Amino acid sequence: MAFKLEGPETEEEQQVRQETHRFAKDVLRPASLKLDKLDPQSVIAKDSVLWDVFRTWYGQANHVSTQVASADIGASSNLYANCIVFEELGWGAADLAISLGVAGFPFELATPIATLMGNQQLLDEIIEPFHKDREGKIIGCWAITEPGHGSDTLGVGTDPFxxxxxxxxxxxxxxxxxxxxxxxxxxxxxxxxxxxxALLFCTIEPTLGMAGGGVFIVPLDGSNVKRGNALDKLGQRALNQGEIYFDDVRVPAGFLLGGPELYPVLLRATLASANSGMGVIFSGLARAAFEEALDYSRNRVQGGKTIADHQMIQGKLFDMFKMVQMANIYSKQAFLNNAINAATDILNNLADPTAHLPALAHCIASKVTSTQIAYEVSHNSIQVFGGMGLAKETVIEKLFRDARAALIEDGVNEFLGLVGAKQIIESYKI
Ligand SMILES: Cc1cc2nc3c(=O)[nH]c(=O)nc-3n(C[C@H](O)[C@H](O)[C@H](O)COP(=O)(O)OP(=O)(O)OC[C@H]3O[C@@H](n4cnc5c(N)ncnc54)[C@H](O)[C@@H]3O)c2cc1C
Incomplete structure (x- = not known):
């Protein structure tokens, strides 16, 4: 059930929802369930269904999202429709939704910056080929975490940074x-x-700590780049993950989006976009978990009637419904706020390190709220299923594992809370 604060969704928005839902239901969900059961190297093997997903997604014009809006892109696109896309992808399979979202992210972040700076090399060699790709050949990643630096890398605004x-x-x-x-x-x-x-966040000036970083677009095709094996993990198993090793990899000056003077602003913008995207995707997963419970409760008979007729289950269903709606509305609001403000903040306020503060605090709050709700709703949904909720043949046990991973992904929720708190204490106007 879609609910929009400003009124009913427009015809165009409903169409986007229906089309994306069809893709999520018919392509994403079945592929993700299949990949979930494979070992991680098989997930990325040449004959894997993963590549069908990428080809189908890139085959549609809307694979280019405007999560980080530029003055150009943002003005001409329906950001609310963009939100719907990520919500529906999250409903289908959060792991693949993230894989597809991250695939475009370096190019989307680079677009407004390259346009403003008149960086023609980046536009011609990197960004335009991505926008033209209809076969899933150009795939991005966000490389920031290091073996010895996890939360450290995201702690913008906190003292250790x-x-x-x-x-x-x-x-x-x-x-x-x-x-x-x-x-x-x-x-x-x-x-x-x-x-x-790769959208690579690395260190340029170590005396400044984490703040002395630079953000690069790095092509990963050279022999000086090596990869690790695909990581084996509890949830989001269709989302491939692995190390990247750089051994004196040379990139031209034009592939630097910003050095230490811009690093905190770019990190805030990136974290805000990633977190607001996560908020929307996991509101979709929460909805999927609720719908699984609702559907099962209408059909499972115990005590001579469906379990949906038992008051204890009714209480659980209403509680889930309520939480899903909260995640849905807040995550959309944060996503829209960020998409509208992010580019302006980056482009117009580069010199002001506090420029992006309000959007970031909301984006973090949205990610933390949606992932926590997705986790709790999928947990409660398993209770509604009873024993069947633990069986590998059901979807709900995967939704639960996927939601669990999200409490750590793109920042451990508790740690993100520290980053958000710092922003609020410094900038919230009473
Ligand atoms: C599914 C998934 C997808 C991911 N995708 C990407 C990606 O695309 N790119 C990428 O670069 N990384 C990615 N990550 C990495 C992710 O950002 C990190 O796992 C996360 O930031 C936490 O780092 P860590 O795992 O090293 O934990 P640590 O930083 O070691 O934290 C361990 C514990 O200590 C706490 N802690 C840490 N520092 C502090 C502090 N200063 N104060 C108080 N408590 C603290 C944390 O809250 C946590 O409970 C992904 C992770 C997951 C799970």
Missing amino acids: YKPETAGNCRARQDGSDWIISGQKSAWVSNGTIATH
Whole structure:
């Protein structure tokens, strides 16, 4: 049941929902359930159904999202419809929704920056080929976490972020007008095993701690780039993850989106976009978990009537419904707020490190709220199923595992709360 605060969804929005739901139901969900049962290397094998998913998705014009809106893109697109797309993808399969979303993310973040800076090299060599790709050949990833730096990398605004001892180990140094990159990103990089390009967050000026970073677009096709094996994990098993090793990888100056002077702003924008996207995707998963419970309760008979006729189950269903609606509405609001503000903040307020604060706090709150609700609703849904909720043949046990992973993904929820709190304390106007 779709509910929009401003009134009913328009005809165009309803059509986007129906089309994306069909893709989520007929392509994404079955592929994800199949991939979930494979070992991680088989997930990315040449004959894997994963590639059918990428080809189908890229085959449609709307694979290019406007999560990070530019003045150009944002103005001409329906951001609410964009929200619907991610909600429905999350309903189908959160792991593949994230894989597809991350695939476009480096190019989407780079678009407004390259346009504003007049960076024609980046636009021609990297961004345009992605926008033209209809076969799923150009795939992005966001490489920020290192084996020795997890939460540290996301702690923008917190004290340790500015201390030299937290500086990352993956580093870039200048050589003439080029940059040379060396070091390792962790096994947690989503799409790390298949990506053709990385949105790389690494260290340029270690004396500034984590804040002394730079953001690069790095093509991953050279022999100086090596990959680790695909990571084996509890949930979101269709989302491939793996290490990336950089051994003196040379990139031109034009592939640097911003150095230490811009790093905190770019990290805030990236974290806000990633977290607001996660909020919407996991509101979709929460809805899927609720619908599984509702459907099962209408059919399962105990005590001579359907379990939906038992008051204890009715209480659970209403509680789930209520939480799903809260996740749905708040995550959409945060997503829209961020998409509208992010580009303007990056482009117009580069010199002001506090420019992106309000959107970031809401985006973090949305991610934390939606993932926690997705986890609780899928947990309660398993209770409604009884023993069947634990059986591998049901969808709900996978939804539960996928939701569990999200409490850590894109920042541990508790730690993100510290980043959000810092922003609120510094910038909330009473
Ligand atoms: C499914 C999934 C997808 C991911 N995708 C990506 C990706 O695409 N790219 C990428 O680069 N990374 C990715 N990650 C990595 C993710 O961002 C990190 O796992 C996360 O930031 C936490 O880092 P960590 O696992 O090293 O935990 P740690 O940072 O070691 O944290 C361990 C515990 O200590 C707590 N803690 C840590 N620091 C502090 C502090 N200063 N104060 C108080 N408590 C603290 C944490 O809250 C946590 O409970 C992904 C992770 C998952 C699970």
